Amino acid sequence: xxxxxxxxxLETARSRGATYADARVMDIRHRxxxxxxxxVGTLAESESLGIGIRVIAQGSWGFASTDRLTREGxxxxxAGAVAIAKASALAKRHDVEMAPVEAxxxxxxxxxxxxxxxxxxERQLDLxxxxxxxxxxxxxxxxxxxxxxxxxxxxLFASSIGSVIHQxxxxxxAGIVATTFxxxxxxxxxxxxxxxxQHQLSGYELVESLDLVGNAPRVAEEAVALHSAPxxxxxxxxxILDSSQLGLQIxxxxxxxIELDRVLGMEANFAGMSFLTLxxxxxxxYGSDIVNVVADARLEHGPGLGTFGYDDEGVPAQCTPxxxxxxxxxxxxxxxxxxxIGLKRSGGTMRTExxxxxxxxxxxxxxxxxxxxxxDDLIADTDDAILMETNxxxxxxxRRYHFQFSTEIGWEIRGGKKTKMLKNxxxxxxxxxxxxxxxxxxxxxxxxxxxxxxxxxxxxxQTMGTGHGAAPARFRNIKVGAAFAxx
Amino acid sequence: MSPATKDAKRPAKKRRxxxxxxxxxxxxxxxxxxxxxxxxxxxxxxxxxxxxTEVEIGVVSDALTxxxxxxIHQNVAEQxxxxxxxxxxxxRTARATTNKTDDDSLRRVVAASKSLAxxxxxxxxxxxxxxxxxxxxxxxxxxxxxxxxxxxxxxxVARVAELAEKNKQTAAGIFTTGVTQSAIVxxxxxxxxxxxxxxxxxxxxxxxDSSGWAKANAPDLGRIDPDALARSAxxxxxxxxxxxxxxxGRWTVILEPAAVxxxxxxxxxxxxxxxxxxxxxxxxxxxxxxxxxxxxxxxxDVFHPLQSGAPFDGEGMPRxxxxxxxxxxxxxxxxxxxxxxxxxxxxxGHGMPLPNDYGExxxxxxxxxxxxxxxxxxxxxxxxxxVTRLWYIREVDPYEKVLTGMTRDGTFLVQDxxxxxxxxxxxxxxxxxxxxSNVELLGPAVRAAGEESFEMVVPPMKVNNFHFSEVTxx
Numbered sequence: 001x002x003x004x005x006x007x008x009x010l011e012t013a014r015s016r017g018a019t020y021a022d023a024r025v026m027d028i029r030h031r032x033x034x035x036x037x038x039x040v041g042t043l044a045e046s047e048s049l050g051i052g053i054r055v056i057a058q059g060s061w062g063f064a065s066t067d068r069l070t071r072e073g074x075x076x077x078x079a080g081a082v083a084i085a086k087a088s089a090l091a092k093r094h095d096v097e098m099a100p101v102e103a104x105x106x107x108x109x110x111x112x113x114x115x116x117x118x119x120x121x122e123r124q125l126d127l128x129x130x131x132x133x134x135x136x137x138x139x140x141x142x143x144x145x146x147x148x149x150x151x152x153x154x155x156l157f158a159s160s161i162g163s164v165i166h167q168x169x170x171x172x173x174a175g176i177v178a179t180t181f182x183x184x185x186x187x188x189x190x191x192x193x194x195x196x197x198q199h200q201l202s203g204y205e206l207v208e209s210l211d212l213v214g215n216a217p218r219v220a221e222e223a224v225a226l227h228s229a230p231x232x233x234x235x236x237x238x239x240i241l242d243s244s245q246l247g248l249q250i251x252x253x254x255x256x257x258i259e260l261d262r263v264l265g266m267e268a269n270f271a272g273m274s275f276l277t278l279x280x281x282x283x284x285x286y287g288s289d290i291v292n293v294v295a296d297a298r299l300e301h302g303p304g305l306g307t308f309g310y311d312d313e314g315v316p317a318q319c320t321p322x323x324x325x326x327x328x329x330x331x332x333x334x335x336x337x338x339x340x341i342g343l344k345r346s347g348g349t350m351r352t353e354x355x356x357x358x359x360x361x362x363x364x365x366x367x368x369x370x371x372x373x374x375x376d377d378l379i380a381d382t383d384d385a386i387l388m389e390t391n392x393x394x395x396x397x398x399r400r401y402h403f404q405f406s407t408e409i410g411w412e413i414r415g416g417k418k419t420k421m422l423k424n425x426x427x428x429x430x431x432x433x434x435x436x437x438x439x440x441x442x443x444x445x446x447x448x449x450x451x452x453x454x455x456x457x458x459x460x461x462q463t464m465g466t467g468h469g470a471a472p473a474r475f476r477n478i479k480v481g482a483a484f485a486x487x
Numbered sequence: 488m489s490p491a492t493k494d495a496k497r498p499a500k501k502r503r504x505x506x507x508x509x510x511x512x513x514x515x516x517x518x519x520x521x522x523x524x525x526x527x528x529x530x531x532x533x534x535x536x537x538x539x540t541e542v543e544i545g546v547v548s549d550a551l552t553x554x555x556x557x558x559i560h561q562n563v564a565e566q567x568x569x570x571x572x573x574x575x576x577x578x579r580t581a582r583a584t585t586n587k588t589d590d591d592s593l594r595r596v597v598a599a600s601k602s603l604a605x606x607x608x609x610x611x612x613x614x615x616x617x618x619x620x621x622x623x624x625x626x627x628x629x630x631x632x633x634x635x636x637x638x639x640x641x642x643x644v645a646r647v648a649e650l651a652e653k654n655k656q657t658a659a660g661i662f663t664t665g666v667t668q669s670a671i672v673x674x675x676x677x678x679x680x681x682x683x684x685x686x687x688x689x690x691x692x693x694x695x696d697s698s699g700w701a702k703a704n705a706p707d708l709g710r711i712d713p714d715a716l717a718r719s720a721x722x723x724x725x726x727x728x729x730x731x732x733x734x735x736g737r738w739t740v741i742l743e744p745a746a747v748x749x750x751x752x753x754x755x756x757x758x759x760x761x762x763x764x765x766x767x768x769x770x771x772x773x774x775x776x777x778x779x780x781x782x783x784x785x786x787x788d789v790f791h792p793l794q795s796g797a798p799f800d801g802e803g804m805p806r807x808x809x810x811x812x813x814x815x816x817x818x819x820x821x822x823x824x825x826x827x828x829x830x831x832x833x834x835x836g837h838g839m840p841l842p843n844d845y846g847e848x849x850x851x852x853x854x855x856x857x858x859x860x861x862x863x864x865x866x867x868x869x870x871x872x873x874v875t876r877l878w879y880i881r882e883v884d885p886y887e888k889v890l891t892g893m894t895r896d897g898t899f900l901v902q903d904x905x906x907x908x909x910x911x912x913x914x915x916x917x918x919x920x921x922x923x924s925n926v927e928l929l930g931p932a933v934r935a936a937g938e939e940s941f942e943m944v945v946p947p948m949k950v951n952n953f954h955f956s957e958v959t960x961x
Contacts, residue, residue: 041843061562091557091648266560
């Protein structure tokens with residue numbers, strides 16, 4: 001039926017005057033579970049099926065979506081998309097142009113071992129409740145939370161140039177959090193990452209690999225211990241970021257600035273623009289010589305939330321070098337923006353949250369390539385630093401120059417050893433100065449492909465999952481402590 | 488420099504009658520009558536043998552025209568109908584949701600809800616569903632907004648693009664119109680339904696080294712004046728050309744309503760009974776104590792004429808007006824039914840759909856205002872910063888309620904009682920409780936729209952000792 005739905009849309013769009021059309025039929029299924037203080041919190045499933053139709057007519061874009069999947073409903077939606085495109089032409093400066101793409105007929109599915117929707121809910125809840133219980137046992141913990149989230153996306157893309165692409169993606173994620181209130185302070189520790197834990201394009205085997213129950217006591221104990229830890233210092237210091245925090249640093253200070261729609265002003269009203277203006281391509285020293293970053297949507301990069309076979313305008317997954325030996329070498333592009341900067345093809349980064357949203361340029365897997373350091377050697381090589389783990393807050397300006405991050409926990413590194421816990425660590429800086437101060441990156445053994453499930457962009461807002469491979473890394477002469485400074 | 492939302496209201500009556508009518512350019516608007524929603528719920532009740540069943544129906548018909556570089560680059564419309572079923576079985580409850588409304592899909596969603604409910608331990612203290620309720624009246628559906636066309640929006644965009652081009656500037660923004668419907672029906676006889684429209688215009692006007700921004704949002708399209716908003720953003724962009732750099736530190740700031748909104752919006756969940764019970768609210772152990780200035784009073788009031796939203800909560804309980812902060816003293820919290828029972832309070836009609844982890848939240852905040860205009864605040868300031876909007880605000884310290892973020896799209900140095908010119912954007916790290924203790928002047932409260940919080944009714948504020956910690960490069 002998906003193919004029929006798409007064909008009906010393309011037929012109507014053509015007959016109404018569209019010079020290009022594509023249709024995405026998406027069938028999305030969610031399962032969300034959570035516990036709080038030993039009780040089940042959320043227990044919900046949802047499904048959503050519909051079609052999004054994108055057209056060019058009179059040289060302008062139109063998009064309409066519907067969940068009325070009758071022939072009549074889809075025809076009305078396609079006609080609506082063409083009418084919207086014609087209205088867009090009322091405020092047109094030039095006709096839309098797009099880089100060419102071949103027509104593909106293909107199917108693609110990410111590999112996974114265990115379908116999370118076939119695992120009994122009871123088993124999933126038992127695991128969460130066991131982790132919740134282990135955290136609650138620790139004296140001083142005032143709030144325990146656990147969660148799992150699963151998503152299956154089946155989609156069919158068809159376009160007027162003849163592509164028909166069927167894809168199925170399975171996403172899984174889970175995490176736990178212990179929160180403590182004492183005196184005048186709230187502290188928390190999360191595992192394996194904050195804001196929902198770890199998420200990948202994977203089956204239930206991801207959840208089983210995390211050992212939530214085994215990590216629960218440590219997480220809870222650290223949340224309690226933070227109250228007695230000294231305040232992380234203010235000043236200029238060497239810092240070492242764990243791989244999850246470095247993943248978010250990449251997301252905010254590399255992933256977003258390289259989005260070509262931002263660079264070209266298309267997001268100026270909401271998400272903002274970028275300092276990476278076009279003349280900087282191939283010239284800007286983004287980072288130190290050891291910094292190599294790619295945008296890689298291919299399966300061989302790993303099961304990231306930015307992994308797929310084809311993007312949402314039918315372009316095959318690719319690997320784009322973004323930073324090569326410290327030099328800025330590539331943007332995230334789509335068919336339209338590629339043309340506007342003279343590229344011969346799209347970088348394949350058009351993605352949509354759901355059938356009722358227009359695909360826009362999104363991060364795929366934006367990852368820093370591993371370095372050569374063993375983690376223990378990196379610590380031993382560091383005389384005076386703060387090791388920061390697990391993001392707590394993040395903020396960056398709308399051109400992506402100035403950022404500030406804080407993490408849940410810090411550790412003093414002195415004389416090559418991890419000496420004591422520090423609370424409320426934070427650091428801030430200017431993007432290119434920061435990446436140019438990187439002097440050590442850990443090896444593949446310490447590299448993790450993290451999932452950020454909550455990246456917001458676009459109007460109407462779309463939430464998208466992105467992947468970020470990272471290993472612990474060291475940065476010199478970084479401003480620390482500004483977030484908690486009083487003046 | 489007046490808040491653009493005030494300007495936007497002036498020509499309201501004139502514009503309301505001027506909405507251009509023409510054949511609809513998108514699929515016909517499929518709104519459901521109360522009878523149709525009762526019929527869908529009735530069908531589900533027949534399919535369910537659970538102890539209790541609740542049906543939530545949601546309809547969204549939205550359209551959004553997006554422009555940048557003085558042209559429309561995205562233009563979208565959506566139609567969505569969702570049906571969500573919560574069942575209760577032997578002291579357990581769960582929810583399943585679908586947008587497929589054929590008989591098989593409805594049968595499946597009921598079965599999924601029951602299966603999920605059965606899969607968990609009993610929930611201690613799960614309350615029976617509420618019976619029929621009485622609701623206060625709100626009128627938030629406007630035909631001119633429901634039936635606005637892509638051409639209506641495109642013509643407005645063409646005008647603001649022309650203004651920007653004339654001023655050698657670049658415009659980017661959105662113009663959106665739409666309708667939402669929601670209903671809650673349960674097997675105890677409760678029926679609640681609400682229909683409302685929404686219109687929003689937001690614009691950023693850019694020059695090579697400056698920008699200005701304005702935004703307005705209202706249930707009635709006639710309350711939105713894109714041309715006035717564009718003029719305001721254009722003037723701000725021109726006035727902030729060639730920005731200088733000011734040193735970070737403690738500053739007197741004049742926050743326009745959108746900036747106030749995006750800061751104080753971060754307080755909303757702290758007023759939830761559940762947040763206090765979970766000891767993650769900044770009002771934990773602070774209820775009844777003065778933690779803000781005496782000039783700060785805050786209500787939650789869905790019936791306020793500048794507010795929007797349904798007069799019932801996620802369980803169908805009637806929303807009540809609640810005094811949250813009385814002259815600087817946090818006085819009351821909001822409670823869902825279950826939270827109220829646990830905390831020996833009365834439900835206030837602020838619960839979220841069950842089951843959930845968060846309990847409740849006030850969604851219709853209304854701040855008390857004052858009599859000072861933004862211009863008055865500027866005139867009374869020897870040296871300060873005028874802030875149009877804020878960006879990427881995140882919580883740094885949840886108990887002291889320290890937030891960080893950036894200024895954006897119109898940040899000005901105020902010197903000797905006048906706006907002296909644009910300055911580079913600051914990062915702030917500021918406790919909101921401290922900020923609300925340092926408010927020197929308040930303006931009239933208006934319906935403000937920002938990007939970090941939902942719309943609410945807030946005044947502009949002049950605040951002393953606001954902490955800018957660093958400065959960026961533009």
